[in-house]
Amino acid sequence: MYNLLKGKRGIIFGALDEKSMAWRIAERVVEEGAQITLSNTAMAIRFGQVKELSQKLNAELIAADATNVEDLENVFKKSMEVLGGKIDFVLHSIGMSLNIRKNRPYTDVKYDFYMKTLDISAVSFHKMIQTAYRLDAMNEWGSIVAITYIAAQRTFDKYNDMADAKALLESIARSWGYYYGKAKKVRVNTVSQSPTPTTAGQGIEGFDVFYNYADKLSPLGNADSDDLANYVVTLFSDLTRKVTMQNLYHDGGFSSMGMSEALMQEFLKAAEK
Numbered sequence: 138m139y140n141l142l143k144g145k146r147g148i149i150f151g152a153l154d155e156k157s158m159a160w161r162i163a164e165r166v167v168e169e170g171a172q173i174t175l176s177n178t179a180m181a182i183r184f185g186q187v188k189e190l191s192q193k194l195n196a197e198l199i200a201a202d203a204t205n206v207e208d209l210e211n212v213f214k215k216s217m218e219v220l221g222g223k224i225d226f227v228l229h230s231i232g233m234s235l236n237i238r239k240n241r242p243y244t245d246v247k248y249d250f251y252m253k254t255l256d257i258s259a260v261s262f263h264k265m266i267q268t269a270y271r272l273d274a275m276n277e278w279g280s281i282v283a284i285t286y287i288a289a290q291r292t293f294d295k296y297n298d299m300a301d302a303k304a305l306l307e308s309i310a311r312s313w314g315y316y317y318g319k320a321k322k323v324r325v326n327t328v329s330q331s332p333t334p335t336t337a338g339q340g341i342e343g344f345d346v347f348y349n350y351a352d353k354l355s356p357l358g359n360a361d362s363d364d365l366a367n368y369v370v371t372l373f374s375d376l377t378r379k380v381t382m383q384n385l386y387h388d389g390g391f392s393s394m395g396m397s398e399a400l401m402q403e404f405l406k407a408a409e410k
């Protein structure tokens with residue numbers, strides 16, 4: 138514990154259950170001295186475990202559909218009220234694809250599902266930041282982070298329309314990083330995380346293959362939710378004030394690799410069989 142977030146106020150979107158990356162990040166930012174509110178959909182609050190987290194962390198839980206601007210306004214207003222001032226950091230850890238859920242491949246997507254994927258997983262980030270901007274809800278030198286995946290840059294079979302959503306999400310971070318930075322010195326970044334066993338992650342067909350492949354290719358192995366929580370704490374802290382408009386890989390080295398000895402051994406083993 139370093140007290141890196143002492144006195145800071147934050148909003149954490151997207152904690153569903155103990156496996157959620159947002160769950161671990163919420164626990165970790167509170168350990169570092171922040172006061173937070175939590176937000177998720179009414180449905181997730183009813184069926185997930187986030188109420189337990191809210192009690193444990195003494196954090197107000199505010200229901201919101203992140204695609205609904207009025208809901209988002211309520212989250213920011215209520216958060217400023219209960220936390221007693223403007224917000225220093227916001228986490229967007231939200232993603233969902235109905236095409237994936239309903240087994241529609243990329244070559245046969247339903248377009249209303251596709252638009253929902255983009256709205257929930259990417260445009261919600263724009264809406265969230267625009268809401269904060271309009272309400273002037275962020276303190277100067279505040280920090281906004283969304284969680285993304287390398288399928289925005291490289292094609293992964295079965296990642297489907299989420300790849301397009303992540304590309305949009307990362308672009309929104311750059312654009313808002315410019316406008317919000319210029320106006321209020323607020324920084325906006327995305328963190329591109331290793332495959333991580335969560336409800337959303339495990340919803341991708343062949344998740345275990347994604348996971349094992351990345352783990353074998355990365356010299357440091359996959360980054361888990363605890364590693365991610367530590368990294369995000371630094372991005373919310375005052376130690377990273379000039380880091381903005383970036384897509385930051387947090388993946389044990391995966392994004393720079395071509396072939397590793399560990400992965401080669403797997404192929405050699407398979408060839409011997």
Ligand SMILES: NC(=O)c1ccc[n+]([C@@H]2O[C@H](COP(=O)([O-])OP(=O)(O)OC[C@H]3O[C@@H](n4cnc5c(N)ncnc54)[C@H](O)[C@@H]3O)[C@@H](O)[C@H]2O)c1
Nearest residue numbers: 151153157158181203231232284285332333335336337338
């Ligand atoms: N798990 C992985 O392998 C992995 C890797 C890289 C990036 N990510 C990204 O990390 C983020 C968090 O996902 P996770 O893996 O922790 O899974 P998760 O299922 O625990 O979290 C996804 C969250 O999105 C919320 N959500 C869905 N629709 C919403 C809406 N309309 N409004 C508000 N919230 C909504 C869900 O309730 C849930 O809390 C996602 O953006 C995901 O794409 C995941």
